[in-house]
Amino acid sequence: MIFEPIESQRSTMIDSRLIEMSYKEAKIPRVIFLGAGESGKSTMFKQLRLIYDTGFDKSMRSTYKIVVHSTIMKIAKTLVVQCEKLALLGDKMDDPGLKRCMIEGKKARVAAERVRNLWELDSWFSPQLVRDIDDILQDPGAQNAMERYWMRFHPPLPDNTKYFASRIGKIAEETYIPSDQDILRARVRSVCIEDRILQYGDVRFQFIDVGGQRGERRKWIHCFSNVTTVLYVLSLSAYSERLIEDRRVNRMTEAVALFSEISAMSTFRSTSIIVFLNKYDIFEKRIKTIPFSSLFEDFDEDGEDPCCCAEYLKFVISEQSSKARRRKGVACRQIYYHLTTAVDTNLMRKIFESCSRVIVSRSIEDAGLMFAEEPQPCGSC
Template sequence: MSCCISPPPDEDTPRTPKQQNRAIERALAVERRVAKRTVKVLLLGAGESGKSTVQRAMKAVHSPEGLTAEECERRMEAIFLHVCDSARTIATAMTAMRIPFTDPENCQPCVALLEAAAGQHPVEWDNSLLMACRTLWADQGFRLCFSRSREYQLNDNTDYFFNALDRLTSLNYVPTPLDVFRSRAKTVGIYETRINFPNNILCTVTDVGGQQSERRKWAQCFAGVTAIIFVVATSEYDQLLREDGRTNRLREAFRVFREVWEDRFLATTPIILFLNKTDLLAAKLPISDFRVHFPEYNQEVADYESVTQYLIRRLHKLGARPTSI
């Protein structure tokens, strides 16, 4: 008896309609299984509220691999720009506010060096610029201007990186996870991070830019959202928007939250409020009276606990939907 073995079907061989239909059904079944175990979270909030930091922290805490060494290294450019841009911003503010350097002979050349490197592409890590920043940070006039940073636009965590300049200028420096969390780069567009949770649950966390010009992109992310995390930067009660220099940042966060809450496409979507930058809030309250910027706050004490509870009550009130009778 003879037998023959049929060769496997060639991928280029046309399939019958029945075979094509089965292939489509299998693909759809796979998609349904993936969709069933996928949780889609959308991060929203006003500009500079810290959404990207929350996204990175979620991955670091919940993803088995956390932040990889490669991801930390990729933040070196953002950290370098953060430090140099902040130094230039403070130096410019010193001129506008007429705050002199206590050691102009050493500081003025540092400012000139930083200005000459502004806008340089491609960005390259340059220890000489960081050493210039360290010289400026040692100047009392520079420090005084930094202490008044609520009067102009300065990146959060500037003091964190300035205080770490000895480490940043060391040989073989690699950002730590905390450095990564503290660094900031403006979010333009839509960024998605996938996190694998236990029990085969996949969570996609989408971060969309919060600046006014970026909010028109929010609606395209609403479809299929499981929940929204709305991030509020609590420490920005005495700061103005970078976009217009007039609007109080915390009041803008209240307004944007109300808009999100009232959006008809999100009527059944859970919204989680995330009060961010509470460490900065606690440090700022003793030197910047909350009541000056929010006169409607009528408490005798404006300490961390009282202000935090006030913010929670106010946000809950903004999120109250009328009850039908």
């Protein structure tokens, strides 16, 4: 089941009631982002703020300066620990490739020891710390580990590793202020319900963001009433990743199963559902080295064609969703798909504009003003 027994979580109840009150007062289309953890929901929520609202103010940029510094330090600490583990495993298995994951350079080894002893959430960037992190990132052993053995990292390196590594000099400056891209790529785990009312043309929308980790899903049910549209975000790169909560479970398998359960809920029987197949930029590079068929054994098309792989995934999602709805007696309906890269602002602007037509169409139909024509499916390659 998606939801664990709901305990008395006063803050969650208060948040959800306030959101419900704001919806009733405004009487506007209500849209909720759902999906498994680290799929990109919150990045899209930030894009909405950037595109249709006031953007990122001074206070938010100040907060994210600490987040960015902390992110880089966590990347460095994770890399140091994982390189050591892989090298030790290489010695045990007599594997030359794994042995080469050991941080080799004298300066890098000294830097690694200093970084290892730092407090994880220390956000102060001294010139020495910047040099240490740069020495580690440039070390051949660390680069070998990142390029060839990143799948063995637990915890894994975040998707934003290369981006922030390339900007470490700029980020270390005393006058550094996070750019829009820095904020979009910096991840803060969602542990509360957040909502925002935004204007697009003549229409106002209420968007809701929730945490995607297993432990956060019990809160979702508080936000399900009067939802016009579900925006389900699924990471394409998840096909080669494991859950942090349970290393035995593939992330994409979990995400597809979660979507099937959501789509079969009677609460959403008349709700529009749009699926964002996200992290397309990472996906199109990854399938060149890790076969898509490593998860989907029946897939026998061109494994290096990202569009072909995405089409197959749409088929899998639709099939599993239809089976789940038939089991629960919920009528099948159209699911709309988009291939997305959440950090690409121009692309997301176009996609949100396309989605708004589906949302408005559903709102008009719900109001009984007309029978909305079924919009055409979108997002195909």
